Amino acid sequence: MNNNSGENMKPVIFVENLTKVFGKFTAVNSISFEVNKGEIFGFLGANGAGKTTAMKMLCGLLKPTSGRGSVAGFDITREPERVKANIGYMSQRFSLYDDLRVWENFRLFGGIYGLKEREISQTTERMLHELGFTQERNTMVKSLPAGWKQKLAFSVAIIHNPGIVFLDEPTGGVDPKARRQFWELIYDAAERGITIFVTTHYMDEAEYCSRVSIMKDGAIDALDTPANLKLKYGAKSMDEVFYQLANSKR
Amino acid sequence: MRQFFIFVRKEFLHIFRDGRSVLILLLMPVVQIILFGFALTNEVKNVKVAIMDPSRDAATTMITERLTAGEYFRPYKMITTEQQADALLRGGEVSLILNYSERFREKLMHQGSARLGLTADGTDPNMASSIILYASSIIRSAELDIAGKNLHSGGVAIPNVRLLYNPQMKSSYNFVPGVMGLILMLICAMMTSISIVREKETGTMEVLLVSPVRPLFLILSKVVPYFVLSVVNLTTILLLSVFLLGVPVTGSLFWLVILSLVFIFVSLSMGLLISSIASTQVAAMLISGLVLMMPVMLLSGMIYPISNMPDILQVIAQFIPAKWYIEAVRKLMIQGLPLNSVVTELSVLVAMAAIYLTASLRSFRDRLQ
Numbered sequence: 048m049n050n051n052s053g054e055n056m057k058p059v060i061f062v063e064n065l066t067k068v069f070g071k072f073t074a075v076n077s078i079s080f081e082v083n084k085g086e087i088f089g090f091l092g093a094n095g096a097g098k099t100t101a102m103k104m105l106c107g108l109l110k111p112t113s114g115r116g117s118v119a120g121f122d123i124t125r126e127p128e129r130v131k132a133n134i135g136y137m138s139q140r141f142s143l144y145d146d147l148r149v150w151e152n153f154r155l156f157g158g159i160y161g162l163k164e165r166e167i168s169q170t171t172e173r174m175l176h177e178l179g180f181t182q183e184r185n186t187m188v189k190s191l192p193a194g195w196k197q198k199l200a201f202s203v204a205i206i207h208n209p210g211i212v213f214l215d216e217p218t219g220g221v222d223p224k225a226r227r228q229f230w231e232l233i234y235d236a237a238e239r240g241i242t243i244f245v246t247t248h249y250m251d252e253a254e255y256c257s258r259v260s261i262m263k264d265g266a267i268d269a270l271d272t273p274a275n276l277k278l279k280y281g282a283k284s285m286d287e288v289f290y291q292l293a294n295s296k297r
Numbered sequence: 298m299r300q301f302f303i304f305v306r307k308e309f310l311h312i313f314r315d316g317r318s319v320l321i322l323l324l325m326p327v328v329q330i331i332l333f334g335f336a337l338t339n340e341v342k343n344v345k346v347a348i349m350d351p352s353r354d355a356a357t358t359m360i361t362e363r364l365t366a367g368e369y370f371r372p373y374k375m376i377t378t379e380q381q382a383d384a385l386l387r388g389g390e391v392s393l394i395l396n397y398s399e400r401f402r403e404k405l406m407h408q409g410s411a412r413l414g415l416t417a418d419g420t421d422p423n424m425a426s427s428i429i430l431y432a433s434s435i436i437r438s439a440e441l442d443i444a445g446k447n448l449h450s451g452g453v454a455i456p457n458v459r460l461l462y463n464p465q466m467k468s469s470y471n472f473v474p475g476v477m478g479l480i481l482m483l484i485c486a487m488m489t490s491i492s493i494v495r496e497k498e499t500g501t502m503e504v505l506l507v508s509p510v511r512p513l514f515l516i517l518s519k520v521v522p523y524f525v526l527s528v529v530n531l532t533t534i535l536l537l538s539v540f541l542l543g544v545p546v547t548g549s550l551f552w553l554v555i556l557s558l559v560f561i562f563v564s565l566s567m568g569l570l571i572s573s574i575a576s577t578q579v580a581a582m583l584i585s586g587l588v589l590m591m592p593v594m595l596l597s598g599m600i601y602p603i604s605n606m607p608d609i610l611q612v613i614a615q616f617i618p619a620k621w622y623i624e625a626v627r628k629l630m631i632q633g634l635p636l637n638s639v640v641t642e643l644s645v646l647v648a649m650a651a652i653y654l655t656a657s658l659r660s661f662r663d664r665l666q
Contacts (some may be wrong), residue, residue, distance in 0.1 A: 140503075146314040
C-alpha cells in the first residue's frame with residue numbers, strides 16, 4: 048500500500064443507489080455516497096435506521112437487493128471475498144479472543160489475512176511498542192481493562208494494513224478518557240492513509256469526523272462536514288443537528 | 298490451507314486453556330465406565346439371604362449349601378419366624394428370604410415335591426427378578442440331585458436356559474456399547490455446538506465472517522479438535538472395557554473403529570446443525586441435552602430394550618443415530634458377528650452423516666446471506 052496522496056481521485060468507497068429489502072421491509076433505501084482516501088467518515092443514525100445493514104453490504108456480508116458499490120476498488124456484489132481481504136473490521140462488542148494471549152491474537156488475525164509469520168511478529172512488536180503495551184505481550188486478553196482491549200482490537204483490525212477500516216460503534220462501554228485515547232489512534236491511522244468508516248452514538252465523536260452522514264428510515268438525510276451541518280441546521284453542536292433530523296417528518 | 302491450520306491451532310488453544318473442560322472431556326468416559334461397571338450393575342453378586350428352615354434335614358442343608366457356595370449368594374442369618382423375615386427385608390438387611398416348608402426332605406422324596414418360598418425385595422424389580430432367576434435355577438438343580446427320578450415335575454418341562462455371548466450375565470456387555478454411543482455423541486455434538494455458539498455470543502464470529510476466511514474452513518477447524526478428542530475417548534473406553542471390565546472385542550477391531558468414526562461424523566454434524574439453530578451457549582446446551590442426551594439414554598436401547606417399547610417410540614427410535622450405532626457395536630464387539638451383519642446399521646449411519654452434514658453446511662451458508 049503506498050501513500051501516494053496524489054491518487055485521491057478515486058474514492059475508497061463508492062456507493063450508488065444501494066438498496067436492501069428484507070421481505071416487505073426496506074432496510075436501506077437507495078443510498079449514494081463516496082468516501083475519499085484518508086477520510087474519517089462518520090456513519091450516524093438512530094438504532095434501526097439501517098446503519099448496520101448498509102455496513103454489512105459494504106463489508107461483503109450481505110448482497111444488495113439493487114444498486115451497486117465498490118470498496119477498496121472491488122465490487123461489493125461480484126467480489127465480496129476481495130473486499131473482505133482488503134478491509135479491516137472492528138465491532139461494537141469486543142472482538143478479540145479472551146482466552147488467547149495478546150500476541151496470539153495478533154498471530155491469529157495476521158494469519159487470517161495471509162501475513163507471513165515474520166511480518167506478523169514484526170508488526171506485532173511495532174504496534175505493541177506504539178501502544179506502550181510491550182509488557183503485555185504474553186498477557187491473557189481477558190485480564191486487560193476494557194479500554195486497552197479496545198485499542199488492541201483496533202490494532203489487530205489494521206494488522207494487515209488495509210486501505211479502509213470499518214468500526215462499528217467501537218467505543219461502546221468505555222470511559223471518556225479511554226474514548227479520547229482511542230480517537231487519537233484513529234487519527235494516527237488516518238494520517239497514515241487508512242480510511243476510517245465509523246458508526247457511533249456519541250455525538251462528540253461525530254465532531255471528530257471529517258464528514259458525517261446521518262441515516263433515517265433507510266435513507267441518508269444529511270451528509271457534510273460537521274461544521275457545514277451545524278451551519279445548515281443553525282445548531283451549536285452535532286447533538287442538536289442529530290435531534291433536529293431525528294424529529295423532522297419527511 | 299495455512300489458514301485452516303491456524304484455526305485448528307486456535308481451537309486447540311481454546312480447549313486446553315479451559316482446564317476444567319479438558320478434565321471433563323478426558324475423564325468423563327473413565328468415570329462413566331467405572332460407574333456403570335461397578336456401581337450401577339444388575340449383576341447378582343454377594344446377595345444376602347436369610348434362611349428360615351424349620352425342617353433342618355439333609356435336603357435343606359444341601360440346598361442351602363449349594364445356594365451359598367458360589368459368589369452369588371451369601372447366608373446372612375438363620376431365622377425362625379415370618380416376623381423376623383419381614384423385618385430383615387424391610388430393613389434392607391437382606392435381599393432374599395429362603396423359606397423351607399416343614400418336613401422338606403420327606404415330602405420331596407415321597408410326594409415328589411416340597412414347598413419352598415423365595416421372597417425378594419421388589420423395590421428394584423430388575424434386580425429382584427435376576428435374584429429369583431438365579432436362586433431358582435440353583436435350587437432346582439440341587440433338588441434334582443437329591444430326589445433324582447423321584448422328583449415330580451408336574452409334567453412341566455424344565456427349560457435349560459443358556460445365555461449366549463454373555464454367559465455370566467455381565468451387565469457391562471450391555472452398557473459398554475451404550476456408553477460408547479453416549480460419550481461420543483455428547484462430546485462431538487454438544488461440545489462442537491457450544492464452541493461455535495460461543496463465538497456467536499462473544500461477537501468474534503462477526504469479525505471472522507468479515508475476514509477473508511472461508512466459512513468451510515471455519516467450521517471444519519471447529520470440528521477437528523473434537524474429532525481428535527473423540528478418538529482419544531474411544532480408545533480409553535475400549536481399553537477400559539477390555540482390561541478393566543473384561544469385555545472382549547470379539548469381532549473385528551478394524552470395523553469397530555470404522556463404525557465408530559462414522560458415528561463420530563454423524564454426531565459432529567448434528568453439533569453443527571444445533572449450532573446453527575441456537576444463538577446462545579445455554580440454548581445449545583439445552584438443545585443438546587433434550588434432543589441428544591435423553592433420546593440416546595432412553596430410546597437407543599442402551600438402558601431399555603427397544604423391542605419392548607410402544608410402537609410409536611419404536612418408530613422414533615429408528616431416527617436416533619445412537620440406536621444404530623449401539624446395535625452395531627453389540628453385534629461387532631460382543632457377538633463377534635462379521636461385517637455383513639452390520640451393513641444396514643453402517644449404511645444408515647453413513648446416510649445420516651450425509652444428510653446432517655449437508656443440512657448444517659447449508660444452514661450455515663444461508664445464515665451468511
